[in-house]
Amino acid sequence: MGKKGREIVKVDVERLIELLKKAFADEWIAYYSYKWAADMAEGLKSPILAQVADKIADEEEEHADELAERIIELGGEVPRDLEKLYDLANCKKVKYPQDVRDLKGMLEALVEAEGCAIEVYNNIIRFLGPCYDKDVRTFHLIQHILSEEIKHEETFENLI
Numbered sequence: 016m017g018k019k020g021r022e023i024v025k026v027d028v029e030r031l032i033e034l035l036k037k038a039f040a041d042e043w044i045a046y047y048s049y050k051w052a053a054d055m056a057e058g059l060k061s062p063i064l065a066q067v068a069d070k071i072a073d074e075e076e077e078h079a080d081e082l083a084e085r086i087i088e089l090g091g092e093v094p095r096d097l098e099k100l101y102d103l104a105n106c107k108k109v110k111y112p113q114d115v116r117d118l119k120g121m122l123e124a125l126v127e128a129e130g131c132a133i134e135v136y137n138n139i140i141r142f143l144g145p146c147y148d149k150d151v152r153t154f155h156l157i158q159h160i161l162s163e164e165i166k167h168e169e170t171f172e173n174l175i
């Protein structure tokens with residue numbers, strides 16, 4: 016990030032990078048877990064769940080990319096080791112039911128996972144403070160991701 020771009024950030028940058036890295040880890044776990052649900056649903060002939068979980072998984076991956084871009088702009092480094100992601104994550108697991116044919120249970124687990132993501136981004140917004148001009152760029156990014164997580168929760172909820 017350039018000189019002026021850095022100058023206008025008025026929050027604790029190290030702490031912000033930490034929060035963004037944790038959210039980045041959440042996104043990768045969501046991506047993997049949703050792809051897993053999509054593959055399983057495909058195999059079990061649940062085309063709607065397969066299609067929706069697959070599409071939302073791709074959006075989670077996009078979130079990871081967007082967070083990575085901002086982490087690097089702020090002078091941080093994206094976690095390079097896969098095993099570190101689990102340690103960093105706020106939302107470590109999507110609690111799918113034992114029986115993957117339990118569609119309602121699968122969807123409930125996905126709703127809960129989105130609830131966790133919503134909390135994570137809402138907390139980052141709070142960290143950025145009531146005056147979003149402390150870091151406009153991160154504020155808009157997190158606001159954008161948060162509104163997609165809210166939509167994801169609603170999409171899964173509507174399928175129940």
Ligand SMILES: [Fe+2]
Pocket residue numbers: 042045074075078132160164
């Ligand atoms: Fe996401």
Ligand SMILES: [Fe+2]
Pocket residue numbers: 045071075129132163164167168
């Ligand atoms: Fe999501």
